Amino acid sequence: MTASYDAISPARQAISSARRVVVKIGSSALTSLERGIHSASLDSLADAVEARMRAGSDVVVVSSGAIGAGLAPLGLTRRPKDLATKQAAASVGQLALAHAWGTSFARYGRTVGQVLLSADDFARREHHRNAQRTLERLRSLGAVAVVNENDTVATEEIRFGDNDRLAALVAHLVGADALLLLSDVDGLYDGDPRKGDANLIPEVRSRADLEGVIAGTGGVLGTGGMASKLSAARLAADAGVPVLLAAASAADEALGSGRVGTAFAARPVRLSARKFWVRHAADARGSLRLDAGAxxxxxxxxxxxxxGITSIHGRFYGGDVVSLVGPDDDVVARGVVEYDSTELTGMLGRSTHELPDDLRRPVVHADDLVVV
Known part of the structure; x- marks a missing residue:
């Protein structure tokens, strides 16, 4: 069923008027197994981004497709499953993809800067700030930042898993006012649209709008699928960034009026940079099990x-992020711990007045705690 956009919601208004925008483009919109990069499709997307920039917005592009772009030149006929071949394909594809974006934007006299990020760059505060400074400086110099995951060095343990999550993290990193997720799907449906009986969900205002929605996994070239897009949209919206999920073929409308796809409303108050890092970007180095009162x-x-702590798990140091787990094994929060794991072992279950003066600080201060 086709959705009606006659009454434009506050979320769509915020997206269409956003001053700073992150646009993520999926692998299937840019590459194919047989031909590698689709130059015409990439040019059309660059045209839409350029139009938005000329209208006064700053745009950061998060581009998938490095592995897909490297398959055809290497004579590979399917997406590899082993890490070494993925990394080899990415090393070829990243070069080709950066060149393609550079050539496309050169038609408008714009310079492209490639920024390769790994999950570790978000987990480490110093790397996080360096990436932030690089993206900001590219913007101030009038260049178009094209971001991709650094697939050539990422391992299965430290990768984002898909560029949808990367885009959501970048949106918060650059203080974006909107995030657009463009791929081969035209929005979120309440069922499988391939079966013909599904309805497009035009707006997601809260988690209640997602009840009963079943999201699938990725396709031939990508690693995401609707599940990763939905997760990324909720991540960004939780951070105060409205999201539009739409088809890459509708990039003109998505970057223009916003009257396409599914819009995700943002939470009213944006998480601080530190709390966003604690909740979404930092790796948990261990966990603390709490009693019901805690x-x-x-x-x-x-x-x-x-x-209120009954046990600790893992080895960590003061300043690390840890998960806080309830008696039923559910993670209830994340926070920055004040003590090393070895130091904390002798403190478990003891009230504040039973501890030496130098150990009477909270284990996790309220200012460094985020409920999940």
Whole structure:
């Protein structure tokens, strides 16, 4: 069923008027197994981005397709499953993809800067700030930043898993006002549109709008699929960034009026950079198991004290991010721990007045705690 966009929602208004925009483009919109990069498709997407930039917006492009772009030149007929071949394909494809974007934007006299990021760059605060400075400087110099995951060095343990999540993290990194996820799907449906009985969901205002929605996994060239797009959209919206999920073939409308696809409303208050990092970007170095009373306190966003901790898992140091786990094994929060794991071992279950003066700080301060 075709959705009606006669009444433009606040989310769509925010997306269409956004000053700073991140646009993620899926592999299937740019590459194929047989021909590698689709130059005409890439040019059309660059045209839409250029039109938005001329209208006054700053645009950062998150481009998938490095592995897909490297398959045909290497004579590969299917997406590889082993890590070494993926990395080899990416090393060829990243060069070709950067050249293609550079050539396309050169038609408008624009310079392209390639920025390759790994999950580790978001987990480490210093790397995070360096990436932020690079993207900001490219913007100030009038260049178009084209971001991709650094597939040539990423391992299965440290990769994003898909560029949808990368795009959501970049949107927060650059302080974007909107995120557009463009691929071969034209929006979120309440069922499988290939079966002909599914309806497009034009707006997602809260999690209640997602009840009963089943999201599938990726296609031939990509690693994402609707599941990753939905997860990324919720991540960005939770961080205060409205999201538009639409088809790459409708890039003109998506970057123009916004009257296509599915819009995700943002939470009213954007998470601070530190709390966003704690919740979404940093790797948890360990976990603390809490009793029921501590879980209730954490849910109220109170500081975590040693008295409410029943056990610790993993090795970590003061300043690391840890997961806070309830008695039923559910993760209830994440936070920055004040103590090393070895130091904390002797503090478990002890009330504050039982501890030496130098160990009376909260284990996780309320300011460094994010409920999940």
């Amino acid at each position: 879980v209730r306190a954490v849910a109220r966003r109170s500081s975590l004290l040693a008295a």
